[in-house]
Amino acid sequence: MTVQRKHSMYHSSVIEADPDAVWAVVRDALALVAIVSGPAAKDVHWVGDAGPERVPAPYNFTLVFADGLVRQEIAGRDELKRLQTYRSLEPTMGVERYVATIRIREITNDPNRCFFDWTRELTIEADADLQVVETIIDMMAKQVDAVRDHFAQR
Template sequence: MASKQRYKVHHSTVLDAGPDAVWAELRDVLKMVKIIFSGGLGSAEWVEGGSLDRVPSRYNFTVGPDRDLFQQQVAGRDEVQRSVTYRSVAPVLCVVDYVATYHVREVTNDPHRSFLEWTRDVQVADDTQPEVVEAVLGMMAAQIDAVRDFFAPPDPSSQP
């Protein structure tokens, strides 16, 4: 059996929306999936009786031109701490195991902004090429930017 390469990834950003408004969107992992994959997302749905209000709860989504199937599970949600923990339930692409948690936190001196922290533990097959690992980790960095951009105020110069 091939061993696995393990990566701990931590990203954070400040969002231009208060924590309650951000949490109203991000407590639903399917909304998060839609934000981070936007145009590349095929389908995203709860499976096996899963739902927003049930934990644990399984969901699937497809991404990319080949519609690669991601099978994941919400493993925990803390409404007070505004955090979601989710994990992979099946390998996809080079990722053989994945656990992630994101937290929405207050910015103490600005109630109209919030802080998003996202920690991920990713294991890939040992024979995964370094450029593939780099691409996967780069995609994760771009995802936090997608969330930041989702909550950014509209650019007045782009208005007709």
């Protein structure tokens, strides 16, 4: 894989669950981190008085493979569109800047299924350890499947 200084990603999947049920879970950043990272993330917690009902809402977690602290926040949310934006609060492990948006969309003719979209833009530091950055990007590439699989198990 060739890592560009500006790296964009888009992943989507059909989720075998009602869009409101999916949204109720994934709009909570800590729940989403637990689903997509499992044991690869530790010490997942809100910062200060933040929580799933607040925007902005900072949260931290540590990626186990590199023991790297990730500081992010929920930066925006649209409840009607089931859309939420996240961003990094400081550079970490070679990623200078990170912005991501998740969105859950209805499937018009099947109310018990939905589309889950995840777009991400990463700005990679010029002196980044590309092996670490590639590991992070590889992890991200599998995260939509983790969300799909989480709801398929219900």
